[in-house]
Amino acid sequence: MKISANQTKNSLFQKIEQVRHRQGKVRDSHITLAHGSGGKAMRDLIDDIFVSNFDNPILSQLEDQASLNLASLMQQGDRLALTTDSYVVDPLFFPSSDIGELAINGTVNDLAVSGAKPLYLTCSVILEEGLPVETLRRVAASMKKAALKAGIKIVTGDTKVVHRGAADKLFINTAGVGVIPKEVNISAHNIQPGDLVIINGELGNHGAAILIARGELALETNIESDCQPLHDLVETILKVCPDIHAMRDATRGGLATVLNEFALSSQVGIRINEESIPVREEVKGVCEILGLDPLYLANEGKLVVVVGQENAENVLSAMKSHPSGKNACIIGEVIPSPPGIVLLKTAFNAERIVDMLVGEQLPRIC
Amino acid sequence: MKISANQTKNSLFQKIEQVRHRQGKVRDSHITLAHGSGGKAMRDLIDDIFVSNFDNPILSQLEDQASLNLASLMQQGDRLALTTDSYVVDPLFFPSSDIGELAINGTVNDLAVSGAKPLYLTCSVILEEGLPVETLRRVAASMKKAALKAGIKIVTGDTKVVHRGAADKLFINTAGVGVIPKEVNISAHNIQPGDLVIINGELGNHGAAILIARGELALETNIESDCQPLHDLVETILKVCPDIHAMRDATRGGLATVLNEFALSSQVGIRINEESIPVREEVKGVCEILGLDPLYLANEGKLVVVVGQENAENVLSAMKSHPSGKNACIIGEVIPSPPGIVLLKTAFNAERIVDMLVGEQLPRIC
Incomplete structure (x- = not known):
């Protein structure tokens, strides 16, 4: 790179030509x-x-x-x-x-x-x-x-x-x-008793797909990640109802984590119904084999929406009209007590607490 | 975590109390x-x-x-x-x-x-x-x-x-x-022949400090990183002269890289004087031992300012009045040709090309 003082100007210009031939x-x-x-x-x-x-x-x-x-x-x-x-x-x-x-x-x-x-x-x-x-x-x-x-x-x-x-x-x-936009005010702190919780489709596909892709299990499934952008679905929702109370995508930590964050931030209880939560049979199968809970499994295209009861049907049908929300459904409701706690009504009509994830289900999921 | 259907409501509430005791x-x-x-x-x-x-x-x-x-x-x-x-x-x-x-x-x-x-x-x-x-x-x-x-x-x-x-x-x-701010328009594309290049102080301290800190050299020096925020120095400069043409901090790749980027973006030549570039003796020593060039050594608090000749003295004295610019000096000038090329006038009055860094001097410097 160095050109000593006694080299000619000519060689400097040759060098310049070389430098200029950047690819x-x-x-x-x-x-x-x-x-x-x-x-x-x-x-x-x-x-x-x-x-x-x-x-x-x-x-x-x-x-x-x-x-x-x-x-x-x-x-x-x-x-x-x-x-x-x-x-x-x-x-x-x-x-x-x-x-x-x-x-x-x-x-x-x-x-x-x-x-x-x-x-x-x-x-x-x-x-x-x-x-x-x-x-x-x-x-x-x-x-x-x-x-x-x-x-x-x-x-x-x-x-x-x-x-x-x-x-x-x-x-x-x-x-x-x-x-x-001006009229929108969505926050985990806005949730009120009586609100309903809506989700746009099946839970756990991303988490299960990653698990399978790691090849540590000798399983063959056709589970694919649900990775998708949600901005257009959100726009569709806001068009019919700007007054959405809370909204979050359920990624790492799954639905359980989002609902716990909601319950804590707004100091309300949330009760969801196990039977109404959509999970693919293949994902259930993977979870059973590995002792995982689909409520904690990661998603990359799942929207959790909390909305006043009076707007729920409107929001639900708008979601169902969108390709990213065609399996949307109401999965639970907001209750005044116990504040900060998420409860699951099981298929056997019992109630259990859905706590925040303790430990780690699946590292490097996103 | 699971509470079976036949457990009493009482035990559910006990559980709730436990969950609430989040630390x-x-x-x-x-x-x-x-x-x-x-x-x-x-x-x-x-x-x-x-x-x-x-x-x-x-x-x-x-x-x-x-x-x-x-x-x-x-x-x-x-x-x-x-x-x-x-x-x-x-x-x-x-x-x-x-x-x-x-x-x-x-x-x-x-x-x-x-x-x-x-x-x-x-x-x-x-x-x-x-x-x-x-x-x-x-x-x-x-x-x-x-x-x-x-x-x-x-x-x-x-x-x-x-x-x-x-x-x-x-x-x-x-x-x-x-x-x-509205009146400011700084860009690597704004540089014009005749502009002067100013720097706020000694080059290479960060790179040398990291090198020493790795402990692979049996050297003891008191070289410290120059890591500092430059926003206040910049504000001081803009107060006396909003019409700064180009400005960049010389981090990874050092002064040589910034000047090459400037020369390429504005299609001008830049000629700097080796003798006017401030480098600490200890940093020169480290460079000599390791065959490094201080022009390429990383900094984390060095500002390269390109300004019209008519504003240079003003900018320089504003920089010198600031703690982060007290060693500021003019190190070179912008020339019309050769476009895209940085030249160094050495202490022996020869000229050499300061190309973009080829290869890697020092990985993980920032």
């Missing part, structure tokens, strides 16, 4: 530490894999931050929603989905459940040295597809590479920004 | 997979370590997203700045700083260099099973302190735990939101 392409087959250096290899990786896939004018500026017009955000509502999630799912690819789609939909859904229109995402990856570049390409292509479907733009990002063994293949963080 | 405290000495479960252990960890340290009314809502008033954002400017970085620095603690402070200042600085006032952060952690809880407490306390200093609020977050060996101790992602 903007990754030529390595595997990720190396150089891809996280901040230098040329990293820039090529970003150009070739991220900028080309996530193609939009804000990202392609390659500034260290995206700049978003506030006036146009304000036209869409009065509050900014901001959220973040890191995705460490293992394996990276699983039936019907992968970590890339998950990293988009998971954050889109955390925005959507506030009633926000999801607008912008950041994308930060931590790569293990030795990861096949082709794997990263597949994941980025999947993110591109999911972002298009969700109508969200990836506008800024970061790339880090760690030594072999210092991370497992690939972790993705996405942070999301959306705008909440 | 909101972490009692384990080390991180377990349960701390990433979405369940009770995770909630206790979040309450005890994150919510208590980052204490603010938005975060303590514990919704899946923070909700920020758009009208009050608009009072501060016309554009939202959005940025993200993952921090994987090794070791977690190093002379005068740590990964927690770095995760705040790094993202604060990526906002600040756009001219934005940094306002809100997200915080997402990936923890390795077995990490001492005390380590996480130290890091969170450090984040709290840095966030206070930078005047920024951590308003939402995420916690994931992976198996022992699937990550190295602790990774942090922060995404940041700030607001850019």
